Amino acid sequence: MDHVPRLSEVLYAGLCCKIGTPTEVAIRRDVRDMEEMIQKPISMIRGFGTIMSGSYREGLRLKSSDRDMMIWPCNYKLITDISQFHSYNTSKHTTVLMEDFDTPPGFVRLRLLTSPRDSITRSSRIPFNNAFYISSSLWRENQFQFYMENKHFPQKKMTIHGPCASGFEGSVEFDHALCLPTIYWPKLFIGWMDRCQRHTWPPAPVLENILRKGCHCVPIGSKTVSTSTELEWRLSFSQAEQQLVCSMNHTQFMCYGLLKIFLKEVINYRKDPLLCSYFLKTTVFWIIQLGHIIWCPNNLLDCSWKCFKYIIHCVYRGVFPNFFISQNNMFKNKVVGGARESLLQQLYQYYRMGVGCLLYSPTLRLILEPALSSPLFVLSSTKGESIFIADEDMCAMFEIFTTPFLAENISVSILFLKSIDALSGEGLLISPYQSLTIQFCTAKTLIHLAFAIANSVSCCSHKKNYIIDRKICNMLQLAARLGPMSNLLYLASYYYRTGRYDKTLRITYFTKQKLSSDFIMYNGTIDRQKYSEAVGNLPLFKRMKKAWVTDMTEVDLFQNIPFIEELSLEQKVSQENAKPILVLSPIFMIEILSVLSHYRLGNTSQCLQSLTDLQTLLLYDDGKYVSLNLRDISWQILGICQHTVGDLHGALQSFKESLRQKPFHKIREATYIRIRCVKQQLYRNMQA
Numbered sequence: 001m002d003h004v005p006r007l008s009e010v011l012y013a014g015l016c017c018k019i020g021t022p023t024e025v026a027i028r029r030d031v032r033d034m035e036e037m038i039q040k041p042i043s044m045i046r047g048f049g050t051i052m053s054g055s056y057r058e059g060l061r062l063k064s065s066d067r068d069m070m071i072w073p074c075n076y077k078l079i080t081d082i083s084q085f086h087s088y089n090t091s092k093h094t095t096v097l098m099e100d101f102d103t104p105p106g107f108v109r110l111r112l113l114t115s116p117r118d119s120i121t122r123s124s125r126i127p128f129n130n131a132f133y134i135s136s137s138l139w140r141e142n143q144f145q146f147y148m149e150n151k152h153f154p155q156k157k158m159t160i161h162g163p164c165a166s167g168f169e170g171s172v173e174f175d176h177a178l179c180l181p182t183i184y185w186p187k188l189f190i191g192w193m194d195r196c197q198r199h200t201w202p203p204a205p206v207l208e209n210i211l212r213k214g215c216h217c218v219p220i221g222s223k224t225v226s227t228s229t230e231l232e233w234r235l236s237f238s239q240a241e242q243q244l245v246c247s248m249n250h251t252q253f254m255c256y257g258l259l260k261i262f263l264k265e266v267i268n269y270r271k272d273p274l275l276c277s278y279f280l281k282t283t284v285f286w287i288i289q290l291g292h293i294i295w296c297p298n299n300l301l302d303c304s305w306k307c308f309k310y311i312i313h314c315v316y317r318g319v320f321p322n323f324f325i326s327q328n329n330m331f332k333n334k335v336v337g338g339a340r341e342s343l344l345q346q347l348y349q350y351y352r353m354g355v356g357c358l359l360y361s362p363t364l365r366l367i368l369e370p371a372l373s374s375p376l377f378v379l380s381s382t383k384g385e386s387i388f389i390a391d392e393d394m395c396a397m398f399e400i401f402t403t404p405f406l407a408e409n410i411s412v413s414i415l416f417l418k419s420i421d422a423l424s425g426e427g428l429l430i431s432p433y434q435s436l437t438i439q440f441c442t443a444k445t446l447i448h449l450a451f452a453i454a455n456s457v458s459c460c461s462h463k464k465n466y467i468i469d470r471k472i473c474n475m476l477q478l479a480a481r482l483g484p485m486s487n488l489l490y491l492a493s494y495y496y497r498t499g500r501y502d503k504t505l506r507i508t509y510f511t512k513q514k515l516s517s518d519f520i521m522y523n524g525t526i527d528r529q530k531y532s533e534a535v536g537n538l539p540l541f542k543r544m545k546k547a548w549v550t551d552m553t554e555v556d557l558f559q560n561i562p563f564i565e566e567l568s569l570e571q572k573v574s575q576e577n578a579k580p581i582l583v584l585s586p587i588f589m590i591e592i593l594s595v596l597s598h599y600r601l602g603n604t605s606q607c608l609q610s611l612t613d614l615q616t617l618l619l620y621d622d623g624k625y626v627s628l629n630l631r632d633i634s635w636q637i638l639g640i641c642q643h644t645v646g647d648l649h650g651a652l653q654s655f656k657e658s659l660r661q662k663p664f665h666k667i668r669e670a671t672y673i674r675i676r677c678v679k680q681q682l683y684r685n686m687q688a
Helices: 005-017 022-046 054-058 083-085 136-151 191-198 204-213 238-246 250-268 279-289 298-316 337-360 362-373 381-385 387-400 412-424 432-456 461-481 485-497 503-515 529-533 542-545 565-576 588-602 604-619 626-643 649-659 669-688
Strands: 050-055 067-073 077-080 094-099 107-112 125-128 131-134 159-161 165-171 172-178 180-182 217-219 232-236
Touching: 005 298, 005 362, 022 050, 022 387, 022 412, 022 432, 050 054, 054 067, 054 077, 054 172, 054 238, 067 180, 067 412, 067 485, 077 238, 083 094, 094 159, 094 217, 131 159, 131 279, 136 165, 136 172, 165 381, 180 485, 191 204, 191 238, 191 279, 204 649, 217 238, 217 503, 217 588, 250 362, 250 529, 298 337, 337 362, 337 412, 337 588, 387 432, 387 529, 387 542, 412 432, 432 461, 432 485, 432 542, 461 485, 485 588, 503 588, 529 542, 565 626, 588 604, 588 626, 604 626, 626 649, 649 669
Parallel strands: 067 172, 077 094
Antiparallel strands: 050 067, 094 107, 107 131, 107 232, 125 131, 159 165, 165 172, 180 217, 217 232
């Protein structure tokens, strides 16, 4: 397969559809940037700094994209020179000196200059050369234990993997790197700065931003055979790498994505991986900085081929220099011996095939085959970059609605609102998607706050209860105006909880009519043409309010705040099984509230009709309204409603059907309890 611009453009356009157009990637980064800005003050108050890192933060959304976080305690100050010691208040911070002499390039030792202020550091220090140093292995283990016990990080069943706490959120693997930050740079970093200035990449503003943000030390030593590796900490430049990736043009970013796809689907397929995606990212950095290559869509094949040849050259030499500290050979003690020879033979086999080796990747083959089978097939790069307004909004909706804003109590909810208010008052230049993120976060926080207040109210005077109730209703009404239309159902659930069933029914009827529109965007489905015709000319925030729909989630499991009291058992069991939220489809939520409200009002015929609608929805829905992940809780709720109205046989069948579904919510124990309860009631009825 000879390199021709036509094939490069086809590949570029196909990768834009697979990985993301420039607009989609910009949306992803904008939303994550705003998320960090909102979360930062709250994280600092909690005593932990956090940032997202890895390819997911950089804008990739491949199945293999990492969901990585860097987490550090805020009471440490790392310096590189003793003259910086007086820059910090030693009564508030543990001051640590980074030493990089007699350590492998890219690694440092952390020498304590002040007495440790926490038990973790006290139990992690080791005497060495008449001073105390922090052991990376001890600190990692102690910090991991603290992390597991901290309520702000509720993930369980994690293990230590390298410097990270690793585990799964659903089917997605994540790494949380436990680290220590510094705004100072080691001496070896000077060489990188000089190289950047010589090659004029990254651009000066990006370089200045990198230097201002600093780097991190992660608790892992080098793999050399040495007794002092326990004291070594590896330098991490994750924030700098993120800045470099964001400074790439889209062809460079597509090349990075192409290499990741080829690595996963071809090089590492069914093999113990020697190469990792970090090597690919580093390769792209080196090739960009060295220059002598034109990065444009019709040259993508040539760009990726030069990157591939660089990797082969490094494997041949057994030397892969770190981009920031070139003296650090990242292949050392990793890509060596027979394993290196085997990898070299594999890569050389692909090299002899030319860029035709890309066809071994199912993803890349699917993109290239039409162009190879027809010499007249052309797919312009501009077509790959084009995006319908519906696709753009779908991308924004996914990013914004999956932003985790966790307010575990009233005080934290108020802190979120203060953080949002401070950002609004700073006069920052923000994109429309960042503005929408602020709006969505405000609505979500108001919902958390409203239900937290409702849960905390004890017996008060009638007048005080009335005032609190008005405040809660006002907050939920404001959340409905700021967020997607499905937010109205939180107000409906509050009315149900407080016995105002007529108001609940009015809201559910109104919302059901709105959700029946054919331009609604929900659960990854959308009629693009009808969406564009109906809301395409509206401002972004109005499109969200009128056409975007999101699932309903239990407001706050940390405080056991249910929005439907009948689900308290499921909530408790789900929480015990480390499933932090219950999720319901909005259309299903409407039918539940309708059934229960009509039942409370004594409207028998309407109640039975709503119950029939609920059952019909579950039996015949193809996933449009109730996704497969939500069917365990959905059948469970149908059974609860049937049990409530007295249909015991129907309830029993629904609970059994819940057990047949994918156990996404981990509520099987609750289902067994309800089945036993129904059977006992049936037995009593038979005895009577």
